[in-house]
Amino acid sequence: MASKRICLWLVFMIITYSVGQDMRSVRMSSMREWKFHCANTTCLPFLNLITSTIMKCQMACLAQIYCRAASFHQSTSNCELFTDMSNEIAHMQADTDITTMIVIAGTRSPPEPTTTTSTTTSTTTSTTTSTTTSTTTSTTTSTTASTTTSTTTSTTTSTTTSTTTLTTTSTTTSTTTMQGWTITGNMNVARMSHTASILANGKVLLAGSYIGGVSCSNSAELYDSSTGTWTFTGSFSVARGMHAASVLTNGNVLITGGTITSGTATTNSVEVYNPSTGTWSSTGNMNDARLSHTASILTNGNVLVAGGHSGSSYLTSAELYNPSTSTWTYTGNMNTARLSHTASVLASGKVLVAGGNNGLCFSTIELYDPSTGAWTIIANMNVARSSHTASVLANGKVLVTGGTNCSSYLTSAELYNPSTGTWTYTGNMNVAREIHTASVLANGTVLVTGGYNGSSYLNSAELYNPSTGTWSYTGNMNVARGGHTASVLANGKVLVNGGYNGNGVLNSTELY
Incomplete structure (x- = not known):
């Protein structure tokens, strides 16, 4: 088996792509009539797609940040994407229906967290000099036949110099964690x-x-x-x-x-x-x-x-x-028949139903009062919309985003103020979308993910800041999807799962 693997690596075809700003140059090996085969679950693909050609299967892998390998089934056009390349390479089996491709060079992974280290050195030098001088003079006079005078002078000088250097080093480390998405376990069912x-x-x-x-x-x-x-x-x-x-x-x-x-x-x-x-x-x-x-x-x-x-x-x-x-x-x-609308429970306990369609999209709004069981028509939204989202913010207002007006797809967003019963425009999203999700995060911002813009399913995500009324891009999901769900977990992360990407129903899930 080892010799077969060596042959595989000798005969593979290397294909180089330059895909997207964050993908750089990526090379993939192509091994015809071989597939991954192993008993443990790490050989399972994290995503299954239907692609019409091998090239599109390769491109699908290159478009997924965590994809390290792909297998294309010619008879079914099924494209399987994998994350654990080293594990799959260790388990190969001949199969005339399958072409397997492996990323062998380049990187498309998100940038690692950035660490900045700042070092400050403080040096203090202290010099002490001590000098001691001692002089002794002794004079002796002896008188005999001759006179002799002897004078002895002794001088001792002692100098001590002490130098002390104290160096203090302070290191401050700042770590910035990039906002982004990570693949988590696949659902058992798409x-x-x-x-x-x-x-x-x-x-x-x-x-x-x-x-x-x-x-x-x-x-x-x-x-x-x-x-x-x-x-x-x-x-x-x-x-x-x-x-x-x-x-x-x-x-x-x-x-x-x-x-x-x-x-x-x-x-x-x-x-x-x-x-x-x-x-x-x-x-x-x-x-x-x-x-x-x-x-x-x-x-x-x-x-x-x-x-x-x-x-x-x-x-x-x-x-x-x-x-x-x-x-x-x-x-x-209700006063108006509707589907694909939204319903929001307000702080007052009343329920705000917004938009939807009954063959035509509309902007009408109704308010349900549980104490009377009655619906009241109130001020319309500024824009007719269906398949939109509605989120109750920390300040009690309701943020409505995107959707379709039955002729085009919307970037617009607006706010309902329960105190005044009125709607006002707020900042537009960067991307038009319907069948997306909106999640209120622990910090009060709103995360919008995925959806459909009339031509393609989306992997983009953006954040709404209620304090400024503005939207900003955040990291893209690994998989484009619409008709999915999003749940804010107890740890503050957002779990997105399933949906549809234009090629098939998804079993993939990811965390923001």
Whole structure:
């Protein structure tokens, strides 16, 4: 086997690309009719894509910061991307259907943290000189026949010089950590139009998936941030995507409605996940089947479900779930039927529903009062939008970003002030996007990630500063995606997972 590997390295073809500002020059070896083969899980790809050619598979690897190797399956056009190059090279197997490519030179990794060391030296010199002089004179006179006089003078001089040098060195080290994204463990199932819920124990529960008119999933899995791993948990009874999930006050998770097959077949079924047992149980059905609706936890613990699509028509209906009785009751209808809207619970306990579409996009806003069960039309947004995001800021205002107006994709953002009931423009995003995510970070800024701009799926991310009303770029995600989820973890990091990138549904996840 060792000789075969040597031959591989002798016959490989070296291809050089210069891709992007941060990729520099990267060389990849190309080994035809060989694939990675090993028993342990580190040989699993971190991303699977469908690409039409080997060249596009190579480019897909070069576009991912952490990609170190790729395998292209000619019969299926499947492109597998890997991170652990050294491990994969050690396990190769002949396969006439596969071409394997390995990064052998160049770097596209994010810059390492920058460390600056400043050294200050202080030297103090002290010199002490001590001189002692002693003189003794002795005179002796003796008188005889002759006179002799003897004089003796003795002088002793002692000089002591002491020099002390004290050197003090002070070193200050400043480390700057670059903001950015890191790949974490892959999900067990590729997902889009799924839900992500943060549990009381800090784990993240993912449920369901809608795979573009093909199928839905009834699987669920848990992310453990302490290990960066995903594990399956209990499956629910009805496979679904485009549903909603709500964490109840007792810590259980309620999933409602969704599509069950083709995007037009909807369900009114509702199930509850118990984190203590890892199991799902059916609870009372909604009165209306619906998908692409909203679900909001009210201050009294009830769940308000509003709008969506029944599979045959857009909905104005809204209903309330009582966790104590596991029952649903109609509440007042909205004034406008809508899906792909947003719903935000304000500090007052009222619920702000914004935008959406019912064949046409619109800017209309309604406010739900739980004390009366009624909806009130209030001031419109400045821009009609659907598939946007809405975030409640620390100051109580609601930030709405991006989306589509049904003819173009939006960079605009605006703020709702509950005190005045008015909307005002704030700074535009740098990139137009819909089906993106928006997360309020611990410092009050808002992180927007990914989405779709009408021509491509995005890996860009940007931050909104509420103090200045401005947006700034932050590090790009490793994988472009839209229709994904984002969850702010207890440690302040943001977990992004799944979605769609134009080539297929993703199982990759990353941390900001």
